[in-house]
Amino acid sequence: MKTLSIIIGKLTLFAGKILHRGSSLPGKLALKVDKRILSKLKYPQIKLMVTGSSGKGSTAKLISDVLTDQGYRICFNNAGSNLKYGVTTTCIKNCNLFGKIKKDVLILEVDERYTKEVFAEINPNYLIVTNLTKDQPPRQYHVDVILNEIEKKLPKDTTIITTVDEPFLRHFELDVPNKNIHFGIAKNKYSYHEELFENLNTYYCPKCGAKLKYDYYQFETLGKYKCPNCDFKWEEPFILGTKLDLEEGTIEVNNKKISIGGDMLFNAYNTLASFTFLKEIGIEEDKIIESINNHNHNKNIEFVKNNKRYKALNCKAENATTYNQCVYKVYLDKELKDVVIGWKEISRRYNHFDVSWLYDIEFELLNNDSLNKIYAVGIDKENIKKRLLLARIPEDKIITADSLSEIKKSVEESKSKIIYGILNFDYMEPFESTFKEDTL
Amino acid sequence: MITIAHLYPYELALYGENGNIKALTYELEKQNIKYKVILIDKETNLELEKYDFIYIGSGREKYLEDVKKRLLPYKEELLNYIESDKILLATGNAISIFDFLDFYEIEYHENREVHDVDATTSLCSGNIKGFQNTNHLIKTTKNIIFNINEGIGNHNTKMEGFNYKNFYATSIIGPLLARNDKLNQYFVNLLTKN
Numbered sequence: 001m002k003t004l005s006i007i008i009g010k011l012t013l014f015a016g017k018i019l020h021r022g023s024s025l026p027g028k029l030a031l032k033v034d035k036r037i038l039s040k041l042k043y044p045q046i047k048l049m050v051t052g053s054s055g056k057g058s059t060a061k062l063i064s065d066v067l068t069d070q071g072y073r074i075c076f077n078n079a080g081s082n083l084k085y086g087v088t089t090t091c092i093k094n095c096n097l098f099g100k101i102k103k104d105v106l107i108l109e110v111d112e113r114y115t116k117e118v119f120a121e122i123n124p125n126y127l128i129v130t131n132l133t134k135d136q137p138p139r140q141y142h143v144d145v146i147l148n149e150i151e152k153k154l155p156k157d158t159t160i161i162t163t164v165d166e167p168f169l170r171h172f173e174l175d176v177p178n179k180n181i182h183f184g185i186a187k188n189k190y191s192y193h194e195e196l197f198e199n200l201n202t203y204y205c206p207k208c209g210a211k212l213k214y215d216y217y218q219f220e221t222l223g224k225y226k227c228p229n230c231d232f233k234w235e236e237p238f239i240l241g242t243k244l245d246l247e248e249g250t251i252e253v254n255n256k257k258i259s260i261g262g263d264m265l266f267n268a269y270n271t272l273a274s275f276t277f278l279k280e281i282g283i284e285e286d287k288i289i290e291s292i293n294n295h296n297h298n299k300n301i302e303f304v305k306n307n308k309r310y311k312a313l314n315c316k317a318e319n320a321t322t323y324n325q326c327v328y329k330v331y332l333d334k335e336l337k338d339v340v341i342g343w344k345e346i347s348r349r350y351n352h353f354d355v356s357w358l359y360d361i362e363f364e365l366l367n368n369d370s371l372n373k374i375y376a377v378g379i380d381k382e383n384i385k386k387r388l389l390l391a392r393i394p395e396d397k398i399i400t401a402d403s404l405s406e407i408k409k410s411v412e413e414s415k416s417k418i419i420y421g422i423l424n425f426d427y428m429e430p431f432e433s434t435f436k437e438d439t440l
Numbered sequence: 441m442i443t444i445a446h447l448y449p450y451e452l453a454l455y456g457e458n459g460n461i462k463a464l465t466y467e468l469e470k471q472n473i474k475y476k477v478i479l480i481d482k483e484t485n486l487e488l489e490k491y492d493f494i495y496i497g498s499g500r501e502k503y504l505e506d507v508k509k510r511l512l513p514y515k516e517e518l519l520n521y522i523e524s525d526k527i528l529l530a531t532g533n534a535i536s537i538f539d540f541l542d543f544y545e546i547e548y549h550e551n552r553e554v555h556d557v558d559a560t561t562s563l564c565s566g567n568i569k570g571f572q573n574t575n576h577l578i579k580t581t582k583n584i585i586f587n588i589n590e591g592i593g594n595h596n597t598k599m600e601g602f603n604y605k606n607f608y609a610t611s612i613i614g615p616l617l618a619r620n621d622k623l624n625q626y627f628v629n630l631l632t633k634n
Contacts, residue, residue, distance in 0.1 A: 137573055138554045142454055144500045198458060203450040211450070211481070320456075353556050354571045359456020359615050383619075390462040390618060 002099055005034035009092035024081045027088030038084075038121035041091055042100040044075065046281055047122060051112045051150065052130030053140075054322055055270045056082070059130055060109040062261070062274040066291040067105055070283060075103040082111045087118055112146050113139070116153040126280070127154070128161045128273050129169060131266075133220075133321040134201065134360055138352045143168065143201050151176050161276050163269055164237040165222040167212060168202040181280055182237035183272040185251070187224065188244040190265070190332070191216040197324055199360045207232040219265050219328065220321060239276045244268055249298050256289050261296030264313075264325055271296060301421075301432045306412065312421035312431045317346045320360035326422045331365040338416040339366060340407065340431065341384050342377030343424030355383045363391035372416040375407045376400045378427070404434040411435065442468065442475040442631055447496040448507050450481050452534060455573065457497025459615030460531065464493070467628045482506070486514055488521045493631055498532030498574070498613055508537045515540060527606040527630055531616055535602070535609040536576040544580035544602045544609070547595060553577065557591035557612050559600065564622035570612035577611055578602050585610055606630060 009030030016023060030037050050060040064076045077090035087108055095101045110118060112132070129150070132143045140146055147168075154160075156177055162169040164182035173180045193216055202221045205212055210229035217223035226233035241251040246263045253275060260267040271292065278288045301312035313326035330339060346353070366374065366388075374397055376384035381400040388398050401407045404427070411419055412435075421431040446461055461477060468475045480486065488494075499507070511518070518541060522528060530538055539546045557570040568586060578594040578601065585601030585608060586593070592611075593600040601610035610616065617624040 137455060138571075141552060141573065142500050144502065198449070199453045199456060201453075211483070352554065352571070354573065355619070356455035356459070356571060356573075356613050356615060359459030359462070359618065386618060387459075390459065390466050392466070 001034040002037060002040045003097060005030045005037045006092055006095060006097055006099060008033050009037075009089070013089070013093055024083065024085035024089045026092055027081075027085040027090075030092050031085065031088055036121070038088055038091065038118060040099055041095055042098075043122060044101060044103050044106050046104065046126070047106040047108075047124040048126040048128065048277060049108045049110050049115065049118075049122070049124040050128045050130065051110045051115050052128075053112065053133045053135040053146075054316055054319055055130040055266055055273075056109045056128075058261070059128060059270045059273050060107050062271065062292065062295060063277055064107050065295040066274070066278055066283070066288055067107075069291040069294070070287060072104040073102070074105050074107060075101050076107040077109055082109045083114050084117045087114075113149060116149050119153040119155055119158075123155050124158050126161060126277060127158050128277060129172070130270060130273055131163075131166065131321070132168060133319065134357065135316070135319045135321075136347065137318065137357060138347075138350060138354050147171055147175075154178060159280070161273060161280070163222070163273070164235055165218055165224075165269075166202075167206060167221060167225050167232075170232070171206050174206055181276060182235070183239040183241070183269075183276040184234070184237040185218055185244055185265075185268060185272070186240055186242045187216050188218075188242075190244065190246065191218055191223070193217070196328070196365065197362045199320070205230060205232050220324060239272055239279065241268060241272050253289075254285065256285070258289050259293045259296040262298050262300055264329065266322075266325055301428055303432070303436060305436060308412070308414075308417055308419055310419045310421070310431075310435050312423055312428050314425055314428055315422060317343050317424040318354070318357050320357050323361040323422065327362055327365050330420045330422065333418065333420075334370050335418050336370055336372050336416045337418045337420055338373045338375070338411055338414045339371065340375045340377060340404070340411070340419065340421045340423070342375070342404070342427050343380070344378060344426040344430075346380070346424075355380065355387075358383060358387045361387070363388055363393070367391055367393045371397060373410070373414060374398055375411070377404055377407060378402070404430050408434055442473060442492045443490055444475060444477045444493045444495065445480055445486075445491040446477060447480045447494060448482065448499070448503070449479050449497075451503035451507060452497050452499030454498035454500065455532060455613045456615055457531065457613070459618040460495055460497065460529070463615065463617040463624045464495075464627060467624055468631075471628070471632070473628075473632060482510065486517070488514065488517045491521075491526065493527045493627070494521070494529070496528075496530045496534045496537065498534055504533060504536055508540065511537060512540055522605050522607045525606050527627065528608070529627070530609045532611060532613040533574045533576045535578055535611055538609060541607075543583075543604055543607070544578045547577045547579040549575050549577060553592050553611075555591040557586075558589040559586035559591065559612075560589070561586050561623070564620075564626045566622050568612070568616075568623060569619050570614035570616050572611050573613060574611050578609065586612070
C-alpha cells in the first residue's frame with residue numbers, strides 16, 4: 001500500500017505539472033490509498049513544524065532560505081498548502097519510491113487546527129508557535145480550543161519555540177512536559193506602560209489566575225509581565241532582541257544588527273523565531289545574520305505619488321490582532337493622515353457574515369486630530385462605518401465607497417500628505433494599482 | 441445618572457462584546473443622557489443596587505464556570521434586581537451562566553452552532569441581524585425574544601432567547617446592539633424610562 005500510495009501521489013503530481021496546476025490533490029489521493037502514508041515515510045533528522053494564528057508562512061520561508069544558503073537540502077511546503085493533504089503532497093513530492101525523503105531538513109508550515117493530524121505521524125523534533133490570537137472565530141472559536149488541540153497530540157520530545165513575551169504561550173511550559181526555548185524583545189522606544197487595547201485573551205496569570213502586572217507592553221498582551229500572587233513572570237529568554245528600530249527595520253541580537261524584513265513588530269517576532277531555531281540547531285550566528293539580512297527585505301507596499309506618501313499595511317480579516325498592529329502603527333504617526341480600510345471578502349473559507357471581530361479592533365486609537373479622513377471601502381463599508389462611529393470618530397471624517405477607484409479623486413485631493421491603507425491582503429495589490437496609476 | 445455595569449470583561453471577552461456597550465453609550469451621548477460604565481472584574485464586589493443596566497457577554501468555557509461560581513452567592517440579589525425591573529442583558533454563551541436563576545434550562549450542543557442570524561422580535565420593528573457561535577442554547581421555549589428566520593432557536597426550534605421583566609438572554613452575538621439600531625434604541629428607551 002505504501003509504494004502504491006507514493007506512486008499514485010507522484011503520478012498525480014506529474015499530471016498536475018503537465019497541466020500547470022498545483023494542488024493538494026496528490027496528497028489527497030495518496031492518503032486515500034494509504035491513510036497512514038505519512039507515518040511510513042523516512043524523514044530527515046531535523047523536522048520542524050511552524051504553526052500559529054499568523055506569521056507561520058513567512059517564518060518557515062525565512063528558515064528555509066537561510067538553511068538553503070548554508071547548503072542544506074530542504075523539504076518545505078512553501079506553496080502554502082498547510083493542511084494534511086498539502087503536507088502529504090509535499091512529502092510525496094520529496095520522497096523516493098521507498099518513501100525516503102532525501103533532504104537534510106523537513107520544514108512544514110501547518111495550520112494550527114491540523115497539527116493534531118500530523119504530529120504523531122511525523123513526530124517533529126521542533127515546533128515553532130508564532131502566536132495564538134483571536135482568529136477566524138466561526139472556524140477557530142477561541143484560543144483555548146487551539147491550544148488544547150496542539151497540546152493534546154504534541155509528541156513529548158518535541159521542543160517548542162515561542163516568545164516569552166506572550167503569557168498565554170507559557171501554557172506550553174505549564175501544561176505539557178516538553179522542553180521550551182524562548183525568544184523575546186527587550187524594552188524599546190515603542191514599548192508603552194498603559195493598556196491600549198481592550199478585549200484581549202490574557203489578563204490573568206495562567207498559573208494561579210491573579211491579574212498580571214506589566215512593567216511595559218510591547219503590544220496587546222506582549223510585554224514584561226509578572227504575577228503579583230505567584231512566581232510566574234517574564235524570564236530572560238534564550239534569544240533577546242534589543243534596540244528594535246522599526247523605521248530602519250532592524251533589531252539586534254548580541255549587538256549584531258538583523259533585518260526584520262519590514263517595519264512592523266510582528267516582523268521582528270517572526271525573525272527572532274527563525275533565528276532562535278537556526279541557532280538551536282547549530283548554525284553559526286554570523287552566518288544566520290548574514291543570510292537573514294540577504295533575504296529579509298522590506299516587502300511593504302509604500303510609494304510616493306504626487307507628493308503624497310502611500311503606505312499599505314497588510315492585515316488578516318477576522319484576526320483583530322493583525323488589525324490592531326496596523327492601527328497602532330498609524331496611531332504612532334502624528335502627521336495629518338487619511339486612512340483607507342477595506343477588503344474584498346472577509347473569508348474565503350466560508351460564507352458566514354460575522355463582524356464581531358471588528359469590535360475587537362481598537363479603532364478608538366485613530367480618533368484624534370491627526371486623522372483627516374477615513375474611508376470605509378468595499379462590501380462591508382457600512383459595517384466598517386458603524387464600527388468607526390462607535391469609536392466616536394466624527395461622522396464628517398468618515399467616507400464610504402464601494403471601491404478604491406471611487407475614492408481615488410478624494411484621496412488625491414486630500415490635504416493629508418500620508419495615506420495609510422489598513423487592508424486585508426486581498427486589497428493590497430488593488431490599493432497599490434489604484435493609487436499608483438496616473439489619473440486621466 | 442445611569443450606571444451601566446459590564447460584568448467581567450477581562451474574562452468574558454470573546455467576540456467584541458463591548459461593542460454592545462459602545463452602541464448603548466453612543467446613543468445615550470446623542471441624547472445627552474449622562475451615564476457611567478463600571479467594569480466589574482473578579483476582584484470587585486457586586487453592588488447591584490447601584491446598577492441600572494448589567495451587561496455580560498461570551499467567554500471561554502473555563503471562565504464561564506468561574507463566573508457562575510462567583511455569581512451564585514448573589515442569586516437572591518439578582519432575582520430582586522430583576523423583579524425591580526432593572527435591566528440585565530446576557531449575550532452569546534453567557535446565557536449559560538444564569539441557569540442558576542431557574543428561569544430556564546441550558547442545552548449543551550457537542551457540535552458548536554455557527555449561524556448567521558436573521559430574526560424578528562416584538563421588542564422592535566424590522567429584522568434583527570446577528571451571529572451565533574456557541575455550544576450553549578436555551579432549552580426552555582417559553583418567554584422567547586426572537587422568531588428566527590435564519591439561525592437556530594431554543595431546543596432546535598425557531599424561537600430564540602428568554603425574557604422575563606427586563607432580563608434578556610440570547611445566544612446571538614453580533615455584537616447585537618451595534619448591529620441593530622432599533623433594538624439598541626429599545627434598550628435606551630427602557631433605561632431612560634426607568
